[in-house]
Amino acid sequence: MMESSKKGKEEKEIQGNAVLPQDVVEEILLRLPVKSLLRFKCVCKSWCALIKSPRFQSKQIQSTTENSPLLILNGRAFDVDDHDLYTVDYGSSNQVRKLDFPFDSFAKFFDRVDVVGSCNGLVCLAFSDGQYCWDTICLWNPATREQKFLPTIYSTSHYVSMGFCFDPIVNEYKVVRVVYLSNPFASNTDVLKSDVRVYTLGSDEWRRIGDIPYHIDDRVSMAIVSGAVHWTASYTYPCRMSELVISFDSAQEMFRELPQPDYGYSNEKFIKHVGVLGGCLSIFCHFSIERVEIWVMKDYGLKESWIKQFVIGAPTISGFFYIRPLGLWKSDEILLEKDERLLVLYDTKSKRGRERRILGLPQRFYSVNHIESLISLTVG
Amino acid sequence: MASAKVFVLRTCDGETFEIDESVAYVSETIKNMIEDGFGHDLIPLPNVSSKILLKVIEYCRKHVSNFESSKKTSNGDEKDKDNDSWKKEKEAVPEVEKDAEEKARVEELKEWETTFIDIDQQVLFDLLQAANYLNIKGLLVMAAEKAASMIRGKTPEQIRETFNIKNDFTPEEYEDIRKKDAMNDFTPEEYEEIRKKIADNHFTPEEYEQIRKENAWAIE
Numbered sequence: 001m002m003e004s005s006k007k008g009k010e011e012k013e014i015q016g017n018a019v020l021p022q023d024v025v026e027e028i029l030l031r032l033p034v035k036s037l038l039r040f041k042c043v044c045k046s047w048c049a050l051i052k053s054p055r056f057q058s059k060q061i062q063s064t065t066e067n068s069p070l071l072i073l074n075g076r077a078f079d080v081d082d083h084d085l086y087t088v089d090y091g092s093s094n095q096v097r098k099l100d101f102p103f104d105s106f107a108k109f110f111d112r113v114d115v116v117g118s119c120n121g122l123v124c125l126a127f128s129d130g131q132y133c134w135d136t137i138c139l140w141n142p143a144t145r146e147q148k149f150l151p152t153i154y155s156t157s158h159y160v161s162m163g164f165c166f167d168p169i170v171n172e173y174k175v176v177r178v179v180y181l182s183n184p185f186a187s188n189t190d191v192l193k194s195d196v197r198v199y200t201l202g203s204d205e206w207r208r209i210g211d212i213p214y215h216i217d218d219r220v221s222m223a224i225v226s227g228a229v230h231w232t233a234s235y236t237y238p239c240r241m242s243e244l245v246i247s248f249d250s251a252q253e254m255f256r257e258l259p260q261p262d263y264g265y266s267n268e269k270f271i272k273h274v275g276v277l278g279g280c281l282s283i284f285c286h287f288s289i290e291r292v293e294i295w296v297m298k299d300y301g302l303k304e305s306w307i308k309q310f311v312i313g314a315p316t317i318s319g320f321f322y323i324r325p326l327g328l329w330k331s332d333e334i335l336l337e338k339d340e341r342l343l344v345l346y347d348t349k350s351k352r353g354r355e356r357r358i359l360g361l362p363q364r365f366y367s368v369n370h371i372e373s374l375i376s377l378t379v380g
Numbered sequence: 381m382a383s384a385k386v387f388v389l390r391t392c393d394g395e396t397f398e399i400d401e402s403v404a405y406v407s408e409t410i411k412n413m414i415e416d417g418f419g420h421d422l423i424p425l426p427n428v429s430s431k432i433l434l435k436v437i438e439y440c441r442k443h444v445s446n447f448e449s450s451k452k453t454s455n456g457d458e459k460d461k462d463n464d465s466w467k468k469e470k471e472a473v474p475e476v477e478k479d480a481e482e483k484a485r486v487e488e489l490k491e492w493e494t495t496f497i498d499i500d501q502q503v504l505f506d507l508l509q510a511a512n513y514l515n516i517k518g519l520l521v522m523a524a525e526k527a528a529s530m531i532r533g534k535t536p537e538q539i540r541e542t543f544n545i546k547n548d549f550t551p552e553e554y555e556d557i558r559k560k561d562a563m564n565d566f567t568p569e570e571y572e573e574i575r576k577k578i579a580d581n582h583f584t585p586e587e588y589e590q591i592r593k594e595n596a597w598a599i600e
Binding site: 023024030 | 508509512520521524527528529531532533535539540543544545546547548549554
């Protein structure tokens with residue numbers, strides 16, 4: 001094939017089909033924002049088919065996870081009903097973008113909205129008002145603007161934990177909802193009765209799958225690894241010791257306890273949280289306001305593979321109440337949420353953190369890892 | 381110095397270029413041809429013009445020299461000089477100390493790449509073709525990123541012109557796609573109309589807000 005510029009314009013028009021081969025077109029399309037990809041479905045039939053194909057959509061997720069990971073910031077103003085959601089990227093920009101809420105008028109009925117989780121670009125939102133707790137749940141793709149409300153369920157408890165995950169084996173998105181029923185007669189050693197239900201995207205019901213013998217500590221979870229959601233949990237309630245790290249496996253729809261590292265901390269007290277760093281399950285051990293030690297499970301499920309990979313201490317930590325590691329950036333920096341007010345990039349080599357100066361950060365916020373994707377909420 | 385082996389490439393317009401083995405091996409295609417025994421005579425590249433091959437060779441030479449100097453500033457083990465090393469160079473190796481020299485090298489490479497890829501669309505497309513045919517992953521990625529940045533905000537019609545693609549949708553199919561899959565994207569005429577209306581203040585603030593929300597991507 002000769003260089004195109006040597007041909008006359010008439011020959012170009014006769015050529016008809018794309019000058020560039022399909023795999024080169026794909027390389028280019030993989031680097032476009034979802035906004036552009038949606039529009040480019042209108043270019044021609046082959047582009048439309050390519051952009052709609054599961055294979056391309058999967059590759060797009062991989063590519064954007066590596067190159068443009070984002071955060072959703074769940075605004076938490078102190079005195080105002082806050083429904084605001086924003087996105088910001090991991091490394092470069094200095095400004096947030098407000099997410100256009102798909103149902104503003106509807107949202108006004110609720111006191112607050114919480115992000116349960118984000119998976120492959122799909123976000124699970126839970127609404128609550130004073131009376132009920134998180135019984136209105138929806139799935140939403142902010143990039144394509146598709147939304148879907150889940151079947152309503154009612155809970156009579158304020159102790160609810162949820163998780164949103166993707167089962168890669170059967171390609172299904174699932175929401176798990178654990179409701180603990182309070183029992184005024186229960187002693188400290190009793191296990192609260194629980195009601196565990198699962199919703200699968202594509203179905204129209206919440207299926208009850210039984211109950212669990214421990215108390216999940218967190219309301220939501222961002223720790224999704226290997227098709228399973230993870231939380232810390234305690235044997236007793238309300239005195240919670242977070243002895244356990246448990247998972248809900250989306251494929252088998254089962255809860256299990258995960259082996260933890262041999263911490264070796266003897267009498268030092270610490271608070272435990274779970275998360276994900278570099279695609280591996282991680283446990284963050286908070287020692288008061290002095291330091292955070294980060295354990296990473298390099299080989300999922302294997303106790304021997306736990307290593308204490310990072311320790312974050314002064315000056316990054318001192319003076320702040322709480323540090324939440326969000327994810328790795330460029331293989332040797334960790335993005336941290338500090339005190340629900342700031343984002344800090346911590347360099348693991350120089351052991352220094354630098355605050356990311358970002359315009360428009362909400363007063364207080366909770367960060368959730370997110371990417372833009374083409375994934376549709378319509379199954380089949 | 382590096383190995384003395386030299387290969388000769390011949391372009392579709394009859395020009396010949398001499399390059400070192402290490403430079404040649406940056407192209408998987410050329411590497412395979414050499415390993416299959418075609419390196420003794422001229423290696424013909426009927427799909428690549430001399431203008432583009434010059435650019436490709438410039439990339440390959442930079443890639444090799446950058447790789448050499450990255451070895452000096454790191455104490456990593458012997459990396460294989462194959463196509464994946466472009467990725468390893470870009471990523472920081474966690475166990476290695478990133479000193480000032482290494483940082484400077486990475487900065488310089490970034491600047492070089494920005495200048496290198498600052499080319500017009502036709503050359504960029506030819507470079508994409510060449511990188512694909514010659515199987516040079518790093519160059520393909522760099523060129524694809526540049527192409528993506530150039531086409532981001534364009535309308536479907538502009539894309540068709542850029543890529544020389546025929547619109548093979550019937551008007552009904554196109555409308556269908558536009559409404560359902562492309563989420564109601566505007567035609568250029570509709571867009572113009574809305575822009576005019578906004579300029580003439582035809583919309584109430586609520587109407588404008590509604591339009592902006594539903595079709596924000598049309599109004600970038």
